[in-house]
Amino acid sequence: MIELRALPPEEAVAYFRQKGYAIGFDYRDVWQAQHQAAFTVAKVMQLDLLQDIRAEVDRALAEGTTLREFQQRLIPTLQTKGWWGRQERLDPLTGKVREVQLGSPRRLKTIYDTNLRTAHSEGQWQRIQERKEAFPYLQYDGANSEHPRLQHKAWDGLVLPVDDPFWQAHLPVKEWGCKCRVIPMTRGQLQRQGLEVGKSPKVPTAPYVNARTGEIQQVPLGVHPAFNYPPGTRRASLNRHLVEKLEAVPPALARAAIANLVQGPAFGDWYRKPAGAFPLAYLAKEVAERLGARTQLVALSEDSLAKQRKHHPEIVQDEYAMVQATIDRGMEVPGNQANTTVYVLDEEDGYVTVLKVTREGKEIYLTSLRRLSRDQVKREEEIQRLLKKIRKE
Numbered sequence: 001m002i003e004l005r006a007l008p009p010e011e012a013v014a015y016f017r018q019k020g021y022a023i024g025f026d027y028r029d030v031w032q033a034q035h036q037a038a039f040t041v042a043k044v045m046q047l048d049l050l051q052d053i054r055a056e057v058d059r060a061l062a063e064g065t066t067l068r069e070f071q072q073r074l075i076p077t078l079q080t081k082g083w084w085g086r087q088e089r090l091d092p093l094t095g096k097v098r099e100v101q102l103g104s105p106r107r108l109k110t111i112y113d114t115n116l117r118t119a120h121s122e123g124q125w126q127r128i129q130e131r132k133e134a135f136p137y138l139q140y141d142g143a144n145s146e147h148p149r150l151q152h153k154a155w156d157g158l159v160l161p162v163d164d165p166f167w168q169a170h171l172p173v174k175e176w177g178c179k180c181r182v183i184p185m186t187r188g189q190l191q192r193q194g195l196e197v198g199k200s201p202k203v204p205t206a207p208y209v210n211a212r213t214g215e216i217q218q219v220p221l222g223v224h225p226a227f228n229y230p231p232g233t234r235r236a237s238l239n240r241h242l243v244e245k246l247e248a249v250p251p252a253l254a255r256a257a258i259a260n261l262v263q264g265p266a267f268g269d270w271y272r273k274p275a276g277a278f279p280l281a282y283l284a285k286e287v288a289e290r291l292g293a294r295t296q297l298v299a300l301s302e303d304s305l306a307k308q309r310k311h312h313p314e315i316v317q318d319e320y321a322m323v324q325a326t327i328d329r330g331m332e333v334p335g336n337q338a339n340t341t342v343y344v345l346d347e348e349d350g351y352v353t354v355l356k357v358t359r360e361g362k363e364i365y366l367t368s369l370r371r372l373s374r375d376q377v378k379r380e381e382e383i384q385r386l387l388k389k390i391r392k393e
Helices: 010-017 032-036 047-063 067-080 105-130 150-154 166-168 187-193 232-246 251-263 265-270 285-290 302-311 317-330 375-392
Strands: 085-089 095-100 138-140 159-161 181-185 204-210 216-220 275-283 297-301 331-334 339-346 349-358 364-372
Touching: 010 349, 032 047, 047 067, 047 105, 047 251, 067 204, 067 364, 105 181, 166 285, 232 251, 232 275, 232 364, 251 265, 251 317, 265 275, 265 317, 275 317, 297 302, 297 317, 317 339, 317 349, 317 364, 339 375
Parallel strands: 297 364
Antiparallel strands: 085 095, 138 159, 138 181, 204 216, 275 297, 331 339, 339 349, 349 364
């Protein structure tokens, strides 16, 4: 007898596996779109415990493990390691000891449901974007619970174009335990089912204050603040999370990590589909301070990459590894603007790198990378013209 089993959702599994790890005492400590970049469980303050839970979520997503199996596999491990029941724990934000709920069957159900549903939603959004020419519409399906939320029930059956801004705020999942979904549809399906494209709802918002961070946001009705982020931005979120991690490690480790990233598949993936900014190099502390920067990381933004491709199409992906070499071995020529500097690598395989610090000093961006002539005479002429131009500016 042949047993037929559903294939695992490749996009959902890929989304989940690209996540890093984040430690947080409260669910509001790792907030909103940060969940697209990092796996976290509130009050799990040990990496080994987080890895145990993540491994079972991965198994459930890839192999179809049921909630009961998920709980049965995890409960003995969590109990053995002491993460179970109500216990006193130190809140690192307030410095106070609180009695809090650690592991429980109910919490494991929340972890299971939330991670699987968000992974499926992100994976579906990727498929929607890839196939929107054939399936240009989405229908909101909000009647999948015994007691659906009234706001979500009101949208049940709503048909809108894939690119309607409504989906940026309301593509499920947008609440704890939400079972809503969207159904991709063709023009032919709309005609056969007698459906019409609706008007994009104007959803009112209400202010919300994250008591852990102090951040104030306007959150649309029908959306829990924890889920108030757009779909499909996980790659930008991952890069932001990556930059934050690199800023927290010693310079030697940061430089080595950046070199591995730029020369490895991570930069290649970003280069093909840029989102956010990617770390390219590391500046000396004294240079960063002189430029008014609060970071030593040099990043390439998707906007700068677009300009590079337009103005310097001869620069290929592998050459961005030369940004660090140009900074390390090249001659620094400070620009007339206090937040700009230029590095010139006067070698046979030489480059010019232009860096600029944002007005707030939070980021240092590569704004230009260009190759110098291999001919020594021409290269010297190029450098002289460049120096003359910089001094005039």
